[in-house]
Amino acid sequence: MAYRRTPGVDARRAATRDRVLGVTRELLAETGYAGCSIAAVAKRAGVAAGSVYLHFPNKADLLAEAFRVVVRHEVEAVAQAVLAAPDHRAGVIAVVETFAGxxxxxxxxxxxxxxxxxxxxxxxERLRFRLAFRDIVAEVLDQAVRRGELPPQNPAVTAAALVGAVGEVLVGPLAAGHADPDTIPNLISFCLRAIGADDAVHP
Incomplete structure (x- = not known):
């Protein structure tokens, strides 16, 4: 007779997996990847290292899944901010303010x-992360170009350039743990000029 797991066992396994991912996210926020060893994750989650390996064969798989979970929340937050924006200009601002903020x-x-x-x-996973943000920006730009609100351009190329620029600008402040107060306003001005939209200084 084949062995069948009971619903209670499945629920406990799922709860353990979720706890392990939650702990991994906490350690990422505190120490980065270096502090996310299987042993460290297991200790904080209150489980044996073998329990972690039941769900994730190795550290790379664990970190990739944790990355996916965290990024999904970030992409959803930016997408919701864009949906609430009344026009393309506000949409681009929402992307920068939400992502960078x-x-x-x-x-x-x-x-x-x-x-x-x-x-x-x-x-x-990092590449997929960047592509997801690119697609959000590209959709905003594509609609604006179609309506004649922005100069003709390739929305995907412009969006990729903006996502790359925002990420590059943020790397230094993130590594240092702080940013100048004008970092986000300057990013917004740059992005608006790059897409051909008005900003506060250059209509």
């Missing part, structure tokens, strides 16, 4: 997401 509130975690050197599995 959330990053600067959790600089160690954001640095891990954006720039900290890590293995290939997480690098692949």
């Amino acid at each position: 959330r990053a600067l509130k959790a600089p160690r975690l954001a640095y891990a997401l954006l720039a900290e050197p890590i293995d290939a599995a997480v690098e692949r």
Whole structure:
């Protein structure tokens, strides 16, 4: 007779997996990838290291999944901010303010997401992360170009350039743990000029 797991066992396994991922996210925010060993994660989660390995074969798989979970929340936050924006200009501002603002509130975690050197599995997730933000910006730009509100341009190329620029500007402040007060306003002005929209100084 084949062994069947009971619903209670499945629920406990799922709860353990969620706890392990939550702890990994906490350690990422505190120490970056270096502090996220299987032993450290297991100790904080209150489980044996073997329990972690039941869900994640190795550290790379654990970190890649934790990365996906964290990024999903970040992408959703930016997408919701854009949906609430009344026009393309406000949409671009919402992207920068939400993305950069959330990053600067959790600089160690954001640095891990954006720039900290890590293995290939997480690098692949990092690329998907950037593409997800690019697609959000590209949709805003595409609609604005179609309505004649912005000069003709390739929305995907412009969006990729903006996401890259914002990430590059943030790397230094995130590594240092703080940013100048004018960092986000300057980023917003740059992005508006780059897409051909008015900003406060250059209509």
